[in-house]
Amino acid sequence: MSVFQVLLPAFVAGLIVTGMLAYLGVHVVERGVIFVDLSLAQIAALGTTVGILAGYDMHSEMGRVFSLGFALIGAAVFALSRVHRSTRIPQEAIIGIAYAVAAAAAILAMSKATGETEHLKEMLVGNILSVSWRELAKTAGLFVLVGAFHFALRKKFLLISMDEPEAERQGLSVRFWDFLFYGSFGVVVTSSVPIAGVLLVFSYLIVPAVSAMLFSQRLGVRLAIGWSMGAITSAIGVYLSYLWDLPTGATIVTTLGAGLVLLACVRWATGRGRVAA
Amino acid sequence: MKRIAVGLATLLTLAASPAFATMKVVTSLQDFSSIAEAVGGPRVEVFALAKGYQDPHFVEPKPSFILKLSKADLLIVAGLELEIGYLPPLIDQSRNEKIRPGGPGYLDASAGCDILERPTGTVTRAMGDVHPFGNPHYWLDPDNGRVIARAIAARLTQLDPPGASAYAANLAAFEAKLTEGQKRWDAALGPYAGAEVVTYHNSWPNFLKHFKLVAAGYVEPKPGVPPSPAHVVELINLMIEKKIPVILIEPYFDQKTPKSVAEKTGATLLTFIPSVGGVPEAKDYISLFDYDVKLLAGALAAKKGTRP
Numbered sequence: 001m002s003v004f005q006v007l008l009p010a011f012v013a014g015l016i017v018t019g020m021l022a023y024l025g026v027h028v029v030e031r032g033v034i035f036v037d038l039s040l041a042q043i044a045a046l047g048t049t050v051g052i053l054a055g056y057d058m059h060s061e062m063g064r065v066f067s068l069g070f071a072l073i074g075a076a077v078f079a080l081s082r083v084h085r086s087t088r089i090p091q092e093a094i095i096g097i098a099y100a101v102a103a104a105a106a107i108l109a110m111s112k113a114t115g116e117t118e119h120l121k122e123m124l125v126g127n128i129l130s131v132s133w134r135e136l137a138k139t140a141g142l143f144v145l146v147g148a149f150h151f152a153l154r155k156k157f158l159l160i161s162m163d164e165p166e167a168e169r170q171g172l173s174v175r176f177w178d179f180l181f182y183g184s185f186g187v188v189v190t191s192s193v194p195i196a197g198v199l200l201v202f203s204y205l206i207v208p209a210v211s212a213m214l215f216s217q218r219l220g221v222r223l224a225i226g227w228s229m230g231a232i233t234s235a236i237g238v239y240l241s242y243l244w245d246l247p248t249g250a251t252i253v254t255t256l257g258a259g260l261v262l263l264a265c266v267r268w269a270t271g272r273g274r275v276a277a
Numbered sequence: 278m279k280r281i282a283v284g285l286a287t288l289l290t291l292a293a294s295p296a297f298a299t300m301k302v303v304t305s306l307q308d309f310s311s312i313a314e315a316v317g318g319p320r321v322e323v324f325a326l327a328k329g330y331q332d333p334h335f336v337e338p339k340p341s342f343i344l345k346l347s348k349a350d351l352l353i354v355a356g357l358e359l360e361i362g363y364l365p366p367l368i369d370q371s372r373n374e375k376i377r378p379g380g381p382g383y384l385d386a387s388a389g390c391d392i393l394e395r396p397t398g399t400v401t402r403a404m405g406d407v408h409p410f411g412n413p414h415y416w417l418d419p420d421n422g423r424v425i426a427r428a429i430a431a432r433l434t435q436l437d438p439p440g441a442s443a444y445a446a447n448l449a450a451f452e453a454k455l456t457e458g459q460k461r462w463d464a465a466l467g468p469y470a471g472a473e474v475v476t477y478h479n480s481w482p483n484f485l486k487h488f489k490l491v492a493a494g495y496v497e498p499k500p501g502v503p504p505s506p507a508h509v510v511e512l513i514n515l516m517i518e519k520k521i522p523v524i525l526i527e528p529y530f531d532q533k534t535p536k537s538v539a540e541k542t543g544a545t546l547l548t549f550i551p552s553v554g555g556v557p558e559a560k561d562y563i564s565l566f567d568y569d570v571k572l573l574a575g576a577l578a579a580k581k582g583t584r585p
Contacts, residue, residue, distance in 0.1 A: 006343045006370070111502045129338045130366030247337040 003242055010128045010248050011238045013136055017192050018204050018230030020143040023150070024185055025209030026222055030161040033091055036078060036182070037189050037205050039099040041198045043074035044190045046102040049109040064190075071186030074098060079178035082164075126197030129241075129248040139191050146184050157181055158219065200249045204230060207256040211263045233259040300437050303345050303376075304353040305360045306333055307554040308416045309386055309425065311561040313353060315451040316430045320440045326364070329554025332529040336363050346371035349382065350436055353429065356385035357392065359413035384432050387413070390421040393482045414551065418483035419459050422562055426451050458563045462488070465574040472577060473519055475512065475544070477526035477535055480551060484569070493521055496535045503534060516542040522580035523573065525549040528556075545576045 028036060047070025048058045056062035081094040150157060156177050160167045167174055192201045208226035216222050236259075237252030244251075302323045304310045310323040317323070324345050327336045333355070346352065346367055354360055368377060375382035387410075395411035415421050430448040434441045470489040477496045485492055494512050497504050504512075515521070516538070524535050524546045532546065539546040549569055550559050559565040 003340070003344065005372075006340055006347075009370070107502055111505075127338055127363065127366065129340065129343070130363070130370050132366065132369055242340040245339050245341045247339055250337075 006129075007238050007242055009131050009133060009136060011234055013128050013131045013139075013195055014204075014234030014238065014252060015231055016136060016140050016143060017196055017201065018208060018234060019227060020147065020188055021192065021201065021204040022208040022212075022226035022230050023147075023223060024188060025205040025207075025226065026212070026219065027157065027161045027181070028185075028205060029209045029213060031091075033078070033095060034206060035092065035095050035099065036185070037202055038198060039078075039095045039102070040071050040074050040182070040186050040189045041193045041201065042099050042102040042106070044068070044071040044186070044193070046070055046106045046109070049106045049113070052113050053109050067190050068187065071190050072183055074102075075182035075186045076179055078182045079175050082174065082178065126194055126200065126249065128196045128200060128252070131195050135195065139195060142191055143188065146188055149184055153177075153180070197249050199253055203253045203256045207233075207260050211260050214263055214267045229259055229263070230256075297437075297439065300350045300433060300440075301345075301348050302351045302353065303349040305355055305364060306416070306552055308422075308552050308562055308565070309353040309355075309429075311553045311565075312422065312426050312451070313351075313429050313433075315454075315561070316426055316444060316447050317433055317440075318443060318447045320437065320443055321433065325554070327552075329550070329552035329559065330528055330556075332527075333359055333552065334362055338363055338367055342367055343370045346376060347373050349373060349376050351382045351384060351432065352376035353384045353386055355413050355416070356387040357410040357413035357415075381436065384428065386425045386428065387411075387415060389424045389428060390415045391418060391424075391483070393486065394479075412479065412482050414480045415483045417481060417551065418487040419455060419462070419566060420487065421483060423452060423455055426455075454563055458566060462566055462570045465570050466490070466577075469574070469577045473521050475516060475521055475524045475538075477524065477530055480527060481525060481549065488570075493519060496524060496526075496538055497530075509534070509538065513538060513541050516544060523547050523576050525573075527551050545580065547572055547576055549573070 028034065044067040047067040048063055050070070051063045051066030052058055054066070056066065077098060078091070078095065082091055156167075156172060157180075159170070160172065160174055160177055160181070164174065167177075189201065192204075196204070208230040209222070211229045212222035212225035215225055233255045234252055237255035238248060240246070240255060241248040241251035297320060299322045300317065300320060302310070302313045302317065302321050304313060304323060304325050306327055307325040307329045310325040313321055313323050326342055326345075327333045349371075352368070354364065373382075374380060377383060378385075392411035392415055396409065416425065426448055430444045433444050437444075466488040471491065473491045473493040474485070475494045475496060476485075476492050478498060479492070479495055482492065484490075494515055496512065498508070521542070522544055524539050524544050526532060526535050526546060526548055528548050528550065532548075535546055538544070549572065550556050550565060553559055553562055553565050555565075556568065559568045
């Protein structure tokens with residue numbers, strides 16, 4: 001078996017995940033809800049734990065229903081808790097609270113479960129190196145559906161992400177569209193975390209999007225930069241993890257970080273602040 | 278310069294290639310590699326996935342793991358779901374049919390061993406942290422080590438018949454060493470038969486049973502889930518009442534709670550090594566017991582001296 005065969009699934013997983021997440025990342029950064037995916041992943045993990053308590057194995061269909069169900073409840077909470085104008089409570093506060101409470105509740109649920117405590121870690125760790133082709137095909141199929149959904153509704157989602165007051169002026173039900181946005185986001189997060197782990201999913205979401213925002217304000221250009229950045233750093237990260245025999249996920253995360261620093265230097269060297277309109 | 282390099286390389290190749298093809302053995306734990314190395318001698322080349330200082334439930338897979346697995350002739354696992362968190366997808370990825378469960382190159386070391394706490398009947402929540410197939414920390418009983426060594430020798434003989442006599446001889450030597458070691462260990466811990474200890478969680482039932490020690494309680498019944506205040510109070514009172522002298526903990530768990538319990542009860546917190554390689558001194562299966570037994574006997578002796 002060649003090195004290439006070993007590394008290929010991890011690299012393809014990186015491509016699939018970055019393809020979906022770099023796009024959602026642009027929305028998430030524009031909305032300033034950076035930690036929403038960590039929070040949703042934790043809420044989904046809580047769902048899995050509750051499923052285990054109810055007697056369903058975490059890898060069973062019902063286990064998945066529990067995790068997705070909880071992620072959708074989380075999505076509803078985030079849709080309803082947009083910046084509260086009169087109290088000025090930022091949405092990040094709600095996201096942070098949801099994260100902490102979900103994590104604590106999962107610990108409580110686990111303390112009542114028989115065995116399986118090992119899985120509490122497994123739920124959030126993920127392992128990009130041991131992903132199977134079947135899993136990748138399923139995830140890719142799902143992401144194509146979510147991508148099509150977002151493409152069809154892109155005008156509304158983008159308007160709300162970029163210019164929420166204008167969206168309200170046009171009479172859009174921001175909460176409804178937000179629920180669709182966070183709901184689809186929850187679907188993506190619950191299917192990418194078991195493959196890549198929270199840390200890597202978070203990095204794929206935010207780093208390419210931020211890198212792209214350094215250079216352009218146009219969505220198309222941003223996506224092109226984000227996708228290229230995600231794909232290239234995935235390839236380098238996967239290769240470095242082989243070269244130095246390091247855990248693959250963590251190597252990709254640090255490579256993404258290094259890539260961002262490099263791009264920031266490029267931007268600085270080629271003239272500060274000249275963001276192409 | 279180049280000639281020297283080529284010459285050196287040839288020499289190395291010659292030195293490294295014995296008259297027989299080496300069997301490539303991958304094990305989930307260093308304990309099994311140590312035993313496989315003892316039994317296989319120069320006929321085997323071993324590689325352990327989890328190092329002795331790592332939590333064997335979670336090993337962060339690296340690319341080299343899949344490569345090693347893809348070339349392995351024999352995979353030795355603890356079984357009883359110990360490796361379920363990371364190993365099955367790696368076996369899939371390696372596409373090595375030989376080492377799949379049930380294949381000729383897959384050896385579940387738990388077969389034939391004395392496995393404790395196999396739940397009988399239905400598992401209920403009241404039973405606490407239950408391993409559905411029994412406690413997977415069974416290699417810490419030297420009698421089980423003997424069973425494992427015999428199983429490895431038998432399997433190696435099956436896979437590599439020309440080595441039969443070498444494996445038999447190596448096995449006999451290993452068993453002799455183990456017997457000698459057991460005399461040492463029994464002598465060291467014998468005086469404390471029946472002593473009660475507290476362990477961090479339920480990882481040592483085989484070790485304790487073998488040396489006739491008793492686990493009176495656990496600090497954190499579930500690792501990672503801090504114990505409830507009521508449990509801590511109960512444990513502290515129990516330890517004071519029964520004058521329990523030591524708390525045993527694995528090196529990879531957080532020491533905060535056990536440390537505070539030890540301080541409140543005057544017990545000694547001992548970092549017990551569960552696997553070969555956990556500390557440099559525990560370099561093989563025999564020295565693992567030498568290390569742990571010496572540590573525990575020392576602590577028990579010190580406590581006995583100071584107590585009425």
